[in-house]
Amino acid sequence: MKVALIQKKYFGNKKKSVKNTVCDIKTASVEGAKLVILQELHQHEYFCQSEDPSFFTYAESWQKDLRYWSQVAKDNAVVLVTSLFEKRAAGLYHNTAVVFDKDGTVAGKYRKMHIPDDPGFYEKFYFTPGDLGFEPIQTSVGKLGVLICWDQWYPEAARLMSLKGADMLIYPTAIGWFDADAKKEKKRQLESWISIQRAHAIANGIPVVSCNRVGFEEDASKVMKGIRFWGNSFVCDPQGELIARAGKKEMILYANIDTKRTKEVRDIWPFLRDRRIDAYDDLLKRYCD
DSSP states (O other): OEEEEEEOOOOSSHHHHHHHHHHHHHHHHHTTOSEEEEOTTTTSOOGGGSOOGGGGGGGGGHHHHHHHHHHHHHHHTOEEEEEEEEEEETTEEEEEEEEEOTTSOEEEEEEOOOOOEETTEEGGGTOOOOOSOSOOEEETTEEEEEOOGGGGGOHHHHHHHHHTTOSEEEEEOOOEEOTTSOHHHHHHHHHHHHHHHHHHHHHHTSOEEEEOOEEEEOOTTSSSOOEEEEOOOEEEOTTOOEEEEOOSSOEEEEEEOOTTHHHHHHHHSOTTTTOOGGGOGGGGSSOOO
């Protein structure tokens, strides 16, 4: 199955960003992609660099956005993984991935579970932790284990998606570094980010698809010095082997995923068979003091 990851920069406003993204989706469809992945919060800048209540207005178009991306999926006959700012009620918002099937129907959605709160990544101010659990979304191209960005660092999330039958793990993400960081530190961060996700593929015996932003984005409040999103979107197979990897520039990253490979790998590396589920009670504790 051919998949396409749309790795984009922010174009200064929603209209331009959406227009450029749709153009790439059309291109990917023409090139034969059946599954298209967009990066985290792809309609806007990464506004979580500061705590500003005015950004909640971005979520006011939630219902309109659903209708819009539904039509885009239908027009291009692709399964489309989006990342939207969901307004559930006044004062209650989620960072939500909505998956549209190729006929434009909503196949399902996932609300981001792990919410960071770090300098430049003040997401707890904007997003309520998800309450839909870790449930794969059934589509015409398979069961998609969709997670979002900070979820990448948690093996529990990847495992639960896998235990519930996900055919692959998909991570829309927005991650980068600060220009002031040392070169060696930047390298460590990037390699850690790639390594943890490849490890999820290996531990669970399924492919991983990770789509990141690119470009430098200033902090609207000028408190922070901005984030340079490092791109490097990638796809790896059930043994963690990189099938495709992008650089730091805008691009459509294509990869062909062998849907039969999972069975072959799991048959020779039966990690799920050998799990000691009788001995894992302590995983439900915050810390084993």
